[in-house]
Amino acid sequence: MKLLNRRETLALSTAAVSGVFLAAPALAVGRAKVVIVGGGFGGASAARTLRQVDPDIDVTLITEAAKFTTCPFSNLVIAGERPLETITFGYSALAAQGIEVIIGLASGIEPAARLVRMQDGSTVAYDRLVVSPGIDLKYDAVPGYSKDLETLMPHAWKAGQQTVLLRDQLTAMPQGGTVLISVPDNPYRCPPGPYERASLMAYYLSRNNPTAKIIIIDGKDTFSKQSLFTKAWDTLYPNMISFVPFASNGGILNVDGAQMSIVTAFESFRGDVINFIPPQKAPQFLLEAGLAGDAEWCGIDQATFESSFVPGVHVLGDAAIVGDMPKSGFSAAVQGAVCAHVLAALLRDQSPNRGTLLNTCYSFVSPTYGISIAGVYRVTEEGRLKSVEGAGGTSVADAPPEARAAEADHARSWYDNLTTHLFG
Numbered sequence: 001m002k003l004l005n006r007r008e009t010l011a012l013s014t015a016a017v018s019g020v021f022l023a024a025p026a027l028a029v030g031r032a033k034v035v036i037v038g039g040g041f042g043g044a045s046a047a048r049t050l051r052q053v054d055p056d057i058d059v060t061l062i063t064e065a066a067k068f069t070t071c072p073f074s075n076l077v078i079a080g081e082r083p084l085e086t087i088t089f090g091y092s093a094l095a096a097q098g099i100e101v102i103i104g105l106a107s108g109i110e111p112a113a114r115l116v117r118m119q120d121g122s123t124v125a126y127d128r129l130v131v132s133p134g135i136d137l138k139y140d141a142v143p144g145y146s147k148d149l150e151t152l153m154p155h156a157w158k159a160g161q162q163t164v165l166l167r168d169q170l171t172a173m174p175q176g177g178t179v180l181i182s183v184p185d186n187p188y189r190c191p192p193g194p195y196e197r198a199s200l201m202a203y204y205l206s207r208n209n210p211t212a213k214i215i216i217i218d219g220k221d222t223f224s225k226q227s228l229f230t231k232a233w234d235t236l237y238p239n240m241i242s243f244v245p246f247a248s249n250g251g252i253l254n255v256d257g258a259q260m261s262i263v264t265a266f267e268s269f270r271g272d273v274i275n276f277i278p279p280q281k282a283p284q285f286l287l288e289a290g291l292a293g294d295a296e297w298c299g300i301d302q303a304t305f306e307s308s309f310v311p312g313v314h315v316l317g318d319a320a321i322v323g324d325m326p327k328s329g330f331s332a333a334v335q336g337a338v339c340a341h342v343l344a345a346l347l348r349d350q351s352p353n354r355g356t357l358l359n360t361c362y363s364f365v366s367p368t369y370g371i372s373i374a375g376v377y378r379v380t381e382e383g384r385l386k387s388v389e390g391a392g393g394t395s396v397a398d399a400p401p402e403a404r405a406a407e408a409d410h411a412r413s414w415y416d417n418l419t420t421h422l423f424g
């Protein structure tokens with residue numbers, strides 16, 4: 001596998017995010033209206049890019065809350081390395097650009113009438129609809145677990161209050177205590193996220209609670225960037241983190257809030273802090289609109305992001321299966337940029353160009369130790385968004401501390417650039 005050099009990576013990400021795929025001639029008829037549901041990575045990117053690409057298209061962004069807290073960098077908040085406010089953003093820059101921002105919950109889609117139904121009973125009309133609402137957690141997927149347990153055993157897989165709760169539980173844990181992290185099987189939001197979390201919790205504990213232990217109870221046998229993570233754990237946090245793969249736990253049979261335990265087929269684990277990350281699916285209102293067929297994730301045309309089931313609706317980000325792309329914020333933002341160009345073309349009755357997409361997922365093993373995985377994706381003749389062979393790859397296995405520190409700096413600049421691009 002070849003690592004992209006920095007110039008190639010920058011060229012691709014600049015093309016994908018700032019949008020140089022298409023020029024936009026005049027709209028065929030009147031002003032079209034694109035409505036976007038979800039003001040996170042995919043939705044904010046689609047809204048801003050569309051505004052930039054074609055000022056003749058009206059853009060409305062519907063999002064649940066006036067502030068958005070990013071999951072990227074939330075593990076640094078849990079480790080006490082960043083205040084929550086530094087990963088929380090509003091929409092005033094989008095509104096100032098002429099994007100209509102509606103704060104409220106979309107509760108349904110009426111494709112025949114081309115309407116989004118809002119929880120407050122109102123409706124919003126669209127010519128084309130983009131949805132990027134992230135994930136729903138499957139609270140009922142594991143016996144004994146329910147939404148009621150999310151305070152006792154925070155998932156922190158949607159950032160905000162849950163992030164603060166998990167941070168507070170970690171800092172209040174007795175000396176020598178045990179943290180359990182339960183990780184679902186694929187697919188789920190942010191494949192390397194749980195292992196970055198274990199790393200940054202270990203960073204905090206090694207300084208404040210050095211005899212504490214972290215046990216990862218996994219729903220699979222291998223994980224993203226595994227050899228890089230485990231090698232770093234052996235060096236930075238020897239004997240603190242144990243990984244129990246599916247083959248060694250046999251799957252979770254029961255979660256017990258009173259006992260603070262997770263019972264698997266082969267062993268029972270007790271935790272002082274339990275970070276229970278439930279399995280996930282596309283949000284329920286998308287499933288009810290038929291966007292996933294009989295499945296749990298939305299199916300799309302991987303060149304245009306248009307639903308395989310409901311014409312006129314485009315799905316981005318975590319809610320969809322987008323070929324080989326992982327469920328990451330960077331993926332969602334790049335998809336949003338490409339989808340904006342697709343929409344501008346479709347609304348002018350033109351054939352959209354096919355973009356080249358890029359994703360990089362950085363993970364912190366400590367605040368000064370970064371690792372990454374990158375991929376480049378293109379639509380094949382068969383219409384599949386596939387990884388380009390020989391492009392992308394992971395950080396090298398053996399690198400001096402300065403290289404890991406540089407990757408941690410790259411991660412910070414990636415975050416600052418992307419969040420400024422989306423919300424600044």
Ligand SMILES: Cc1cc2nc3c(=O)[nH]c(=O)nc-3n(C[C@H](O)[C@H](O)[C@H](O)COP(=O)(O)OP(=O)(O)OC[C@H]3O[C@@H](n4cnc5c(N)ncnc54)[C@H](O)[C@@H]3O)c2cc1C
Pocket residue numbers: 037038039040041042043062063064065068070071072073074075104105106107132133134135156157158189190193194197283285316317318319327328329330331332360361362363
């Ligand atoms: C701990 C953790 C760490 C992560 N780290 C990284 C990282 O380092 N890099 C990276 O690239 N990715 C990372 N991710 C993954 C990233 O957060 C997601 O992949 C990304 O947020 C997906 O973007 P999205 O647009 O699909 O959804 P989101 O970004 O979650 O946006 C969805 C938005 O829609 C809103 N919404 C939901 N339902 C409705 C509704 N019915 N009506 C109106 N609004 C609604 C939500 O409130 C939210 O504002 C991480 C995830 C986790 C959990």
